[in-house]
Amino acid sequence: MKLHYVDPISAGELHLTLHESNFDRLFFQRDRKDKFLTLAWNDGPAQTVTIDGIQQNFPPQTILPLMVNQTFTFEKPEHIIAWQYNRNFYCIVDHDKEVSCVGFLFYGSAETMFIALDEQQQKKLNLLLQVFIDEFEDKDAIQRDMLQMMLKRLIIIVTRLGKQQYLKEQTLTDDKLDVLRKFNLMVENNYRKAHTVQFYADQLNKSPKTLANYFALYNHKSPLTVIQDRIILEAKRLLMYTDKSAKEIAYDLGYDDASYFSNFFKKQTSYAPSDFRNAKATLLSAGQ
Template sequence: MNYQNLNIHTNGEFRFSLIEKPFKYSLFNGKDKSFYSIAYNKGQATTVLIDEVPYSFEEQMVLPLMANQTFSFQNPQDVLIWQFNREFYCISNHDAEVGCVGFLFHGSSGTPFVQLNEEERLKLARMIEVFKDEFETRDNIQTEMLLSLLKRLIIFVTRIAKIQFIDSSKIDDVRLYTIRHYNLLVEIHFRTHHDVGFYANELNKSPKTLSNLFSLYNHKSPQQVIHERLIVEARRLLYYTDKSVKEIAYELGFEDAAYFSNFFKKNMRVSPSDFKRNAMMAV
């Protein structure tokens, strides 16, 4: 099962597929386009590699993935995946909460695995049938209908994710917006700004206020969010490109390659040179 909708006026593209064999998405292979993805495992538990880190993808789980994440399913039994580019969905006038900068993709510095209960499974099953029907209906308003259905899907998963990952007694919508905005700013500026002070200034908050806010949300500090984003990108560049450690250090905003190497080793317990060597041997 493979469906596709193309908008020749905006270059928007929306795909809906059933994955039954090994599948990999990567912007580093020069073939895949930039897509946001939402995967749903309605079959047996399997393993998903996200930036070459293995995670258990359990039955009845939904997994939102950002466009810059490399991921693969090794032995999928019954995984459905929705994929869309910015031109299809993100340029629409959606509320930020359910847009491409919304909670699913920027609400957490980690990747949320959203578990469905039986009632939610049935709701999603009905939604999937509507998606199939609409992809098979070819007319001049199909794109608008698919946009509405995609927004409905994102709202559906967002509501469940917020219940599972947010303590509403501690984090209200205003605080959650600040956290989400912080994560988005880090995604935009992590290569050039490694200090919390920059982001605090952008948000008109003090660094201490941000630290207190993040302590309510999870165990990561604002500085940890920056460091983890740098490490993720360093791992990607070391694993998927031929760039030298020195080139990667400069690309990530480190003026001193030695300082970058120490930073990487402190977080990964292996030097970037050894990491790259091991990655090359694993390919």
Template structure:
């Protein structure tokens, strides 16, 4: 189901292997997505495979590559930036919020039974609303979408023990670091670069990041570079030298050593897998 309001698009489809094999997802590759995944489903996200221990939500920006492996009755909500990201004044629940620009982890939100029923109820309201054609339909869909993001942001904070009002600044700092890495990983490769952008010392940056992640800032930056390398190797025809240059490595031999050290495979060997 798809609704279009001028340049604004909003839709809902089933997330399943059948839909994937029919290339249903190709037309929405550039959309922002929310995925409700049922318990025991198996899904591949950016070359990693996960089996869901509970019902879960996943927030997906257009760069993330997803594939259902063993998934039945998954629900995928998708929308473009014209539909929702105009609300940039709401930093936490906009498309630059922590759920969409999260370099610390793949942002699964595990749901207990009550939370899952709550989210499924909202999705049912979305489906009902998409059958309406009145003047309020667009705004109702936006409100329901925002409700899912608000509830999920609250759950994420609780699960990461960052829900207290006194920790608001910590959440904003983490969000800002995540956004900066997403913006600059191609050109800024050192912890000192990001510490300078955030007006803190590298030591203080590491302390802040430890609130949420066992990885160091250096690991997070390098992992983001590796992820982009994998995406370009698997889904483009760029040469290894071109990929190295696009990531600001002038010496492609150094880039090959860097990639091989972090993945256990050379870039060429990794590409052959796909």
């Protein structure tokens, strides 16, 4: 089942996909124009999810937040329930104070989060899911408001569970977590042109050392590693899903010296850009 809501005025969209055998998202090849955040719920057995070419285990009864620009496919999409929405429908940045999620579910961590649901939480979400389905069918003047309210409720539930499961350090106070969330959001918006920790530290009115200390409390990668990993991730996507040359990709990512970028890419991945592209093409042609 696929349910859709589109606001004719704002172009806000909310999609609900339930147990569809062809559900996926191929951002670079097919879906680039669609800027949807995704909350995917595996309500079946464990399966494999492939995110940007990397296979990961998707445990049963877990929720996986996915970014707007991620390519993903599921081994068993018929066991997936997914909510997808764009900025025009609900902007998590503008409403961060309401749901406290902008940097946590989608921008706060370099790691993929699989948020587990116990039996009570499964029942709660199943009840909420049924209300979602009912509201998609109610075509009236307050449909958008009702769907937004329920989406907000879903985000709050998942955010609370995620914080319980991924934030173990008591010394990481809300103000420090807020700095981390803002840092990661800024990296997402600026990684193509800003490659140094100093740039982000200046924007946040913090020293690079203070940022490093906050990330250490989170048991997270260093700020520089977060920046570099985001650059490498985008480079991999462009190598896998476009025909751009390594030189063009280097310029796209803010490097005037293509050879410097190639050396940087090889240091991070152990592959030269051309070798990475060839290796991924071989895997794809083999059906892996």
